[in-house]
Amino acid sequence: EVQLVESGGVVVQPGGSLRLSCAASGFTFDDYAMHWVRQAPGKGLEWVSLISWDGGSTYYADSVKGRFTISRDNSKNSLYLQMNSLRAEDTALYYCAKEGRTVPFDYWGQGTLVTVSS
Amino acid sequence: DIQMTQSPSSLSASVGDRVTITCRASQGISNYLAWYQQKPGKVPKLLIYAASTLQSGVPSRFSGSGSGTDFTLTISSLQPEDVATYYCQKYNSAPFTFGPGTKVDIK
Numbered sequence: 001e002v003q004l005v006e007s008g009g010v011v012v013q014p015g016g017s018l019r020l021s022c023a024a025s026g027f028t029f030d031d032y033a034m035h036w037v038r039q040a041p042g043k044g045l046e047w048v049s050l051i052s053w054d055g056g057s058t059y060y061a062d063s064v065k066g067r068f069t070i071s072r073d074n075s076k077n078s079l080y081l082q083m084n085s086l087r088a089e090d091t092a093l094y095y096c097a098k099e100g101r102t103v104p105f106d107y108w109g110q111g112t113l114v115t116v117s118s
Numbered sequence: 119d120i121q122m123t124q125s126p127s128s129l130s131a132s133v134g135d136r137v138t139i140t141c142r143a144s145q146g147i148s149n150y151l152a153w154y155q156q157k158p159g160k161v162p163k164l165l166i167y168a169a170s171t172l173q174s175g176v177p178s179r180f181s182g183s184g185s186g187t188d189f190t191l192t193i194s195s196l197q198p199e200d201v202a203t204y205y206c207q208k209y210n211s212a213p214f215t216f217g218p219g220t221k222v223d224i225k
Contacts, residue, residue, distance in 0.1 A: 035214070037162075045154070045162060045205055047214040059212035062119070095161065103167045104152045104209040110161060 002026040002107045004096050009112030016086050020112055022079040022096030027107075030054070030074035033099040036081050038092035039111075048094070049081065064090075086116045120145045120208055124217035130225045137193040139220045141206035146186045150210035153182055153191045156219075157202045165204075166191065198224055 008020040022034070036048040049070040050059040058070050069082040079096050093113050097105035121144040131137050141151065149169040154162040164173045166182040169189055179194045193200055201224055206217040 037216075044203075044219045045156075045207075045216040047207075047216060050212055050214065061213050103173070104164065104207060104214070105154075105162075106164050106173070108161045108163075 002098065004098060004107055004109035006094060006096055006109045006112035009094060009114045011115045011117060012086055013118050014087060014116055016116070017082070017084045018086065018114060020081040020083065020094055020096075020114070022109055024077045024079065024096075024098070027098070029072075029077040032101075034072060034079045035097045035099060035105060036070060036079075037095045037097055037105070037108075038090075038114075039095070040089075040092045043092075046092070050099075051079070083114070086114075088116050090114060091116045119213055120147065120215060122206055122208055122215050122217040124204075124206055124220050126220060127218065128221040128223075130223050131196050132225045133196055133198060135196045137196050137200075137222060139191045139204055139206075139222075141184075141189040141191070141217050143187045143189075143208055147208045147210045149185050150208055151182075151184065151189045152207045152209055153180075154205045154207065154216075155200075155202045156205065162205065167209075193222075196222070196224070 003025045005023045051070045067085045071080045093111040095111045096109045098107040100106040123142045125140045151169045153166040156162040170182045181192045203219045203221045
């Protein structure tokens with residue numbers, strides 16, 4: 001059974017930093033690209049970032065480019081999101097999502113809540 | 119970047135009604151279009167990919183169509199368990215933009 005478990009969400013002050021983690025199990029982690037998607041309270045889904053299966057290619061939404069860094073450790077079956085220079089508008093539930101071979105986001109974690117507030 | 123729009127933003131229909139949601143891309147995306155269902159307080163679930171391919175386990179009352187810039191999600195007979203927000207998403211290339219969502223509830 002595929003499982004994605006996010007962690008690391010906390011309350012952080014504006015300008016602060018945070019690293020989110022996503023622990024994957026139930027599939028061959030290093031075969032698949034992975035994504036981060038966020039959802040602000042009461043709002044829609046916003047794609048944040050993509051990393052290829054080997055970490056060689058990364059992509060970001062304009063809203064986070066230059067502030068967030070996606071990475072993965074295939075030896076630990078883990079995905080990460082380093083978030084710097086956090087802003088109030090980064091407050092959201094952050095999901096990690098698995099990309100399938102021919103399908104988009106076929107599995108999602110339960111999410112971890114990041115709150116940026118003074 | 120390609121923008122995704124959806125209409126309507128919300129709708130209310132009776133059980134058994136046929137429901138149609140429209141998604142439009144600002145530029146052509148071939149058939150790289152997915153639909154997700156998010157029930158209140160739950161994680162999004164993939165319903166349809168490649169514009170019209172039903173994900174495994176999804177009830178056959180859901181269907182998708184379209185190509186290029188215009189797409190539709192149809193629920194042939196609305197059920198109480200279909201109350202949710204539905205999002206379209208382009209996935210041909212980054213950014214993997216979602217539409218703003220369509221909230222569906224029961225009249």
